Structures are given as structure tokens and as C-alpha cells.
Amino acid sequence: MTRVFPEQLSAQLNHGLRRYYLLVGSDPLLHQESQYSILAAARLQSFGEHHSFSIDQHTDWDLLFSECQSMSLFSQRQVFILQLAENGPNAAQATQLAQLISLIHEDLLLIIHAPKITKAQENSAWYKALIEGGLLVTCHTPDHQQLPRWVQQRCRAMSLSIDDPSLRLLCYYYEGNLLALSQALERLSLLWPDGVLTLPRVEEAVYDAAVFTPYHWIDALLAGKSKRALHVLQQLQLEDQEPIILLRTLQREVMILLDVQSRPIDARRAAMDKLRVWQNRRQLYTGALQRLDRMRLRQIVHHLTSLEIAVKKDFSAECWPALNALSVLICQPQFPTGLYHV
Structure with a gap:
């Protein structure tokens, strides 16, 4: 076919x-x-x-x-x-x-x-x-790497000219939500009949309507992209995502990293096969393992455990600042010894 x-x-x-x-x-x-x-x-x-x-x-x-x-x-x-x-x-x-x-x-x-x-x-x-x-x-929603190309094609089809800052802003605000993105472009075309989209013009008419899943957060953490991780986390909080789901999802990924990290380098591909790591995500794991050694991974597990206990004690609201802090720390090349506690 x-x-x-x-x-x-x-x-x-x-x-x-x-x-x-x-x-x-x-x-x-x-x-x-x-x-x-x-x-x-x-x-x-x-x-x-x-x-x-x-x-x-x-x-x-x-x-x-x-x-x-x-x-x-x-x-x-x-x-x-x-x-x-x-x-x-x-x-x-x-x-x-x-x-x-x-x-x-x-x-x-x-x-x-x-x-x-x-x-x-x-x-x-x-x-x-x-x-x-x-x-x-x-009909799969473009990911954050494919989305700029989709927006550019959409703008060409609508006879709109868009500069790079405006393109980045639209992708930032509407990732995962093509319907809202399409409506935003329609609104911009009506507001600016000359078809020229600049950052000041776009900023006047758009709002943050990105739609994410916990795996968008995980991928940002694995890639070491702290700004993206915080943006995803902010949207998940606004959507009333359960913190326990985020904690369990990250725990599972960290355990995979620990398993793969414990193997000799030439055996890690086989380990990922056994753990059913998707081919298109293996580069993320490899990059994360270059940044996160075994000690740092064990520290992350320790702090995730502390956060889970806090959530189960109904401290969910206080958990979000801790998740933000942990996200930044995971993305850093060096892992400070003093982490934010709930």
C-alpha cells in the first residue's frame, strides 16, 4: 500500500x-x-x-x-x-x-x-x-522537530510570510495542537491582510495552547533540554496531570537507563532490544547516558522516591516546584549535591 x-x-x-x-x-x-x-x-x-x-x-x-x-x-x-x-x-x-x-x-x-x-x-x-x-x-501530529516545516508549508499555502522568531513562537505555543495552530494562522491572516507575520504581530494574537503527554517531558529530560522540559511540565500542570503519573513514568525510564548503563558499551544495543526501547528514541538514551553516570541516576531514583512519598501524603501542590527543580538538575551537565526537597 x-x-x-x-x-x-x-x-x-x-x-x-x-x-x-x-x-x-x-x-x-x-x-x-x-x-x-x-x-x-x-x-x-x-x-x-x-x-x-x-x-x-x-x-x-x-x-x-x-x-x-x-x-x-x-x-x-x-x-x-x-x-x-x-x-x-x-x-x-x-x-x-x-x-x-x-x-x-x-x-x-x-x-x-x-x-x-x-x-x-x-x-x-x-x-x-x-x-x-x-x-x-x-495523520500523526508532527513532533517538535517536524512542526516548523509543517507551519512553513501551511503559511505558504495561505500566502503568509513568517519570520523565524514568529515561527519559533507559534511552534512553542501550539505544539501538539494543530487545530488551535491552524485557527491561530487563520486569525493572523485576518488581522494582517498584507500576510506579513512578524514577532510583535504574532505576540498580539496568540496564547499558549500546546498539548503534551508525560513522554514529551521525558524526552526533553533525556535530551537535556531544560527550557523545553519546564514548558512541558507547566502545561501538564495546567491540564491537571497527576504528579504520580509523571513520577512513575520518569522512574521507569531511569530504571531502563540504569540497566543499560550497567552493561558494557558493546552490549548496550542488545540491552535496549531486550528492554524494547524504540529505535527512534535510542539516540536520546545514548545522549542521556553520556551526561548521567550511575551515581547521578541513583540520586534521581532517591529523590523520585521522596517525591512519591510526599505526593501520597497529599502534598501534590508542593510537588510541582520540586519537579521543576529536578527537571533543571537532570538536564544540567553537572549534577549538584543539594537538590530541592518537598
């Missing part, structure tokens, strides 16, 4: 429609805009109707199969839009889905939305049935 990014979809559609489109990822804006592009291209090919279905325990499969087979001489061509559940279809649903895909013909077009596709699903009959004649659109 051919894979493309959302920004490449229009070029693919200009070469003609596929029979199946699989939109995979967790970003609602990219799903929405990709679907809109497909439907717009489909309308030009006389697909005048579209029907949406959620694939779950309440799906009326008889209705779906009936719709597939009810085409008449006077019917319009139709688009079926299916939304898969977070964990994908179960065994029974997968069987029905494979049967449905086999019924799609030239007057039907199928769009499937999926939050993710697992290895097991890639081996399923319904997924394999999509390979021939299908297009996979990856």
Missing part, C-alpha cells in the same frame, strides 16, 4: 482516485482535512453521496452490506466513511470488515479512519485486502 503524508495527498488525488483510503493517526485536524480533500476529489468523479459508520459492537453490518449492493441505474456513486475504534476491530468485526472491502466496486469509494495500525492488524485479512488499490495517509 502506498503511504503519503497529508500534504502530499492533493498531488496523489490529481492522478486519480484510489478505491480505498486508510487514514491512520491521532491528529483530528489532519484526519478532517484529508477526508475533505478526498471527498472534494470524489465529487468531481460523481460521488454525490457519503455515509458514515462507526465500527463497534453496535454496527449494523446488514445495512452496510445492503448499501453496497443496492446500486441502481439512477443511483449516485457513494463514499463509505468508517471510523475504527482505538484498539481496532475485534476478530468478528475484522471478518465483517474484510467481507465489506471485498464488495467495494467502481461506484463505491471507501475511507477508513484508524487511530493506529498494529503489526497484528497489518497481517489481518482486511488490511491485506486494502493493499491493492489503497492509499495510506499518515
Whole structure:
């Protein structure tokens, strides 16, 4: 199955429609805009109707199969839009889905939305049935390294000129929240009809709406980026993230670092394989191990334990300053002996 990014979809559609489109990822804006592009291209090919279905325990499969087979001489061509559940279809649903895909013909077009596709699903009959004649659109939210490129492309498409300070500010404020970022750019285009975005202009119209998970914080700590770690932590606090989740997540990562650090350098790759460290995160671990020796890692474990005890004693509010202080200290090249205590 051919894979493309959302920004490449229009070029693919200009070469003609596929029979199946699989939109995979967790970003609602990219799903929405990709679907809109497909439907717009489909309308030009006389697909005048579209029907949406959620694939779950309440799906009326008889209705779906009936719709597939009810085409008449006077019917319009139709688009079926299916939304898969977070964990994908179960065994029974997968069987029905494979049967449905086999019924799609030239007057039907199928769009499937999926939050993710697992290895097991890639081996399923319904997924394999999509390979021939299908297009996979990856709708994953760009990470902080990819986001500037996405914003620049968006600005070009909107005939906006943006300088580097403005670009950095938008990425800082809206990371993980493409919908809010898109709305901010629309607002800026209305405020400044000349299309020139400078830092003073952008500062007037934007606010911090970044969306993060604990793993964004962890990655910033591993990379030694203290400013980013503090920004992520601030947003997690505003979103009422439970401190205990942050503590447990960091504890788990530190234990992995301790395990890998205890191995000879030539055995660390095998250790990461055993610990199931993702390939795209291994460089972060390697960099962290160059900065954090065994003594420092054990100190971090000690202070995390103290923080967890404090949280369990209902000192959660006091825990946030301690997490901020610990974040800065973990990112420093040298680890001071006196840490902030709750």
C-alpha cells in the first residue's frame, strides 16, 4: 500500500482516485482535512453521496452490506466513511470488515479512519485486502522537530510570510495542537491582510495552547533540554496531570537507563532490544547516558522516591516546584549535591 503524508495527498488525488483510503493517526485536524480533500476529489468523479459508520459492537453490518449492493441505474456513486475504534476491530468485526472491502466496486469509494495500525492488524485479512488499490495517509501530529516545516508549508499555502522568531513562537505555543495552530494562522491572516507575520504581530494574537503527554517531558529530560522540559511540565500542570503519573513514568525510564548503563558499551544495543526501547528514541538514551553516570541516576531514583512519598501524603501542590527543580538538575551537565526537597 502506498503511504503519503497529508500534504502530499492533493498531488496523489490529481492522478486519480484510489478505491480505498486508510487514514491512520491521532491528529483530528489532519484526519478532517484529508477526508475533505478526498471527498472534494470524489465529487468531481460523481460521488454525490457519503455515509458514515462507526465500527463497534453496535454496527449494523446488514445495512452496510445492503448499501453496497443496492446500486441502481439512477443511483449516485457513494463514499463509505468508517471510523475504527482505538484498539481496532475485534476478530468478528475484522471478518465483517474484510467481507465489506471485498464488495467495494467502481461506484463505491471507501475511507477508513484508524487511530493506529498494529503489526497484528497489518497481517489481518482486511488490511491485506486494502493493499491493492489503497492509499495510506499518515495523520500523526508532527513532533517538535517536524512542526516548523509543517507551519512553513501551511503559511505558504495561505500566502503568509513568517519570520523565524514568529515561527519559533507559534511552534512553542501550539505544539501538539494543530487545530488551535491552524485557527491561530487563520486569525493572523485576518488581522494582517498584507500576510506579513512578524514577532510583535504574532505576540498580539496568540496564547499558549500546546498539548503534551508525560513522554514529551521525558524526552526533553533525556535530551537535556531544560527550557523545553519546564514548558512541558507547566502545561501538564495546567491540564491537571497527576504528579504520580509523571513520577512513575520518569522512574521507569531511569530504571531502563540504569540497566543499560550497567552493561558494557558493546552490549548496550542488545540491552535496549531486550528492554524494547524504540529505535527512534535510542539516540536520546545514548545522549542521556553520556551526561548521567550511575551515581547521578541513583540520586534521581532517591529523590523520585521522596517525591512519591510526599505526593501520597497529599502534598501534590508542593510537588510541582520540586519537579521543576529536578527537571533543571537532570538536564544540567553537572549534577549538584543539594537538590530541592518537598
